[in-house]
Amino acid sequence: MALRPTGNASKQVVDQDTWPNVIGEARTVADALPDLLVEASHVANSVTAGWHGRRRAGPGESFWQFRPFNMGEPAKRIDWRRSARDDHLYVREREWEAAHTVWLWADLSRSMVFQSRLSRASKRDRAIVLMLALADMLAYTGERIGLPGITRSFSDRKAAERIADALTHMGKPDAFPTTAQIKRFSDVVLISDLLDPIEDIARWISEVASTGAKGHIVQILDPIEETFPFDGRVEFHDPEMGIRLTTGKAEGWREAYQQRIQRHRAEIRDIARRAGWTYVLHHTDRAPAEPLLVLHSALSGSAEALAKGDS
Template identity: 30%
Template sequence: MLSPELLHGLRNLSLAARQVAEGFLNGAHASRRHGAGMEFSQYRPYQPGDDLRRLDWRLAARSDRYYLRESEIDTSLTVHLLLDASASMNHRDDNGLTKLDYARLLLASLAYLATQQGDAVGLTILSPTGLRHLPPRADARQLPRLYHALETVEAAGSFPDHATLAPLTARRQRALTVCVSDLYESEAEISTLLTRLRATSGDVLLLHLLSHNELTFSYQGAVTFRDLESGQTLQIDADQQRPAYQQQLQQWLRDTAQTARRQGFDYHQLSTAEPLDGAIREFLRKRKNS
């Protein structure tokens, strides 16, 4: 898997998403991992009218015959992607990537994967000024729409309030909801939203995104921190505060994971310094079981 900074350096979200998804699937096939969209029960000859996306072009090139891969998991889903676009997602890691940069790459890759599986994919960008919502679709034009929305999103303000979020939970539609967020909230508004979505839509996969410098507290000496959402500042000695910070962070992460799982979410922690394969594997596992 390419590193997140190399993928971001491509400056082409469509190309990066394809590189991530196909690189993962090729690696998974070589290692014989099991999971949705990665292993196939059998091949059968192509017949007119078959979906060309399931055609094994490599096998065709070697044998001059056309075969379709019949997946062990052959059902399509509705996949609803949620992006937290509050200002805290502007936090920048030591590798130069913001959380929003990483989230763009991840969600674009998941959208590409889901589309290749034949799923209807939608996207909702959560910001205080309102929801930017692309309803789930399975047509060929949906991916460019999703890429454009992700490329143009800007993180600002705090997480939207209940009134802004209300349209998301007003309708019942069976879907696999995938939320990417750093889970910085003031009154449990994110977990409240996901609880309601689980009740109205079904399965929820929560991808908790943190930066590497948050996890390791790599700062040194006197540092001034500014809250990206409230603007408040705090001056500390990083070396002196590191032990207490790391202890409190680990406790918060344990509590967050336990709470999410108690509420029925699938929870997975991510770092902006790590390749995207962990999140993709969780998505495919969840898709297989949905």
Template identity: 35%
Template sequence: MSAPLDAERIAAMLGPLRLTRARARAARQGGAHPRRAAGPGSEFWQYRMLTPGEAADKVDWRRSGRSDALYVREREREDPVRLWLWSDASASMDYASDETLPRKKTLADTLVAAIGLAAYEAGETCCTPPDPRPLRGDALLAPHGHGDAPTLTNPGPADIVLAAGDFLSPGALDWIAPAATAGAQGVVIAVADPAEIAFPFAGRVHFDAVEPGDRPFEAGRAEALSDTYAAAWDAHRARIAAVCNRPGWLLVDAVTNADAAALAARIASWLREAA
């Protein structure tokens, strides 16, 4: 199934995704907060009388039943939370070790688009770094990758960054510390193919160059490299875990043979928590 179609299916399964975690944290830090004005929000603010021309389905019949007037229930307007959507567009993401598996980029795009669609359905603001303008409609389904790391525009305590990639490029994790220092929260989806984890290669194997500056390599006995490779892979994953080990940040390991819907449900559950 293509990434856009799968993303729509998963988003429908998740339902409207309100970014409760970001809103609660921002309120504590003096960022996003109720505005004492009517508008989109979750908290009741006041009743007002129905004005001529308004639809009858806006009437709060329980309140109106206690008087001779028709009343509308208003919610208090809240400052918006921004959900930054980003998926790795580097060449190493265009890899699948088996034709039955999706490419790493497909899984990344699917998860990011599904969460974005679900948040948009709840009225949340979604954007793609570095452009803070809100995404709408089909733009939410487009790949949100620009290079090998997101470039954020003034992230703050009312922001959550959803970033999916393999983060193999030098400096691919450098954006996390300044974003966290600015008060933003984040979900880092570390995408990997099963072969990248297990290194199931043996005998003579030719490894193509992937990223600019790489050189192709041919191993006469690939199995002799397994210990060295395992140590390098473990160090890479440890770097990701270390930089994400901070309050308000979630690291999700996403292997391409895993259930994308289950991964999205875990992310959505975390975003809904009022931490």
């Protein structure tokens, strides 16, 4: 549950109408995607250099590429249909079936629409930018990616566009993706504010870990969600549960609130550490390239990525 300030506290929030009328006032995911795709491409280009993928030819069922036929190879390898298009002989190569797969998921639930005056973007928009930028980077290096429960894993240079298109056809957004498609040796990247009950978070991490996959968590928070700079009478509203709570002296809650959210964050980090997962804390007033650099290190198999990362 995530309580958001309304009423007298609306002066401290950039979009005071975002809550509770999310559908009527906030931009829809489809409306935001064109701009977010452009931003994601710029972010991806800034961190892609030097990142090498693991895709290569080998035994498998999925088509990878055509290459020129080399003298001495068995003639049965020639793809005669492709070769008939010009004066050269070509071989159809298939992708190594153990190619690396990365499953991506951005929490697009209602709590993610929040944006304060201290932030550069809403948590939802930042999560989408990070996911699309990561998809772009992975596609550039030939990795397979997918949205669990939404798409199959695929390898495509236009992966970010395909992911964006899939988002426009999503039904009710879920905070956590299904684990049905996740297999051993794959990676799962979850981008969310993770303001869910700690039991739900631990349960999902346990389910993914039981598949043999490795996980990477990016917790996105608006800076106001940690500083709690409210004074006087403030009404808080939970956009997902519909709960409203009013306090006459919000400043009296500050210390207890800050201790609770710090404890919640520490519990998530500890659960991730025990599972051998990467944990990154990202604030929406910081550059989106920062968490991507940590993910880059983690997905490249760097040992340093298992250390705590805050941005």
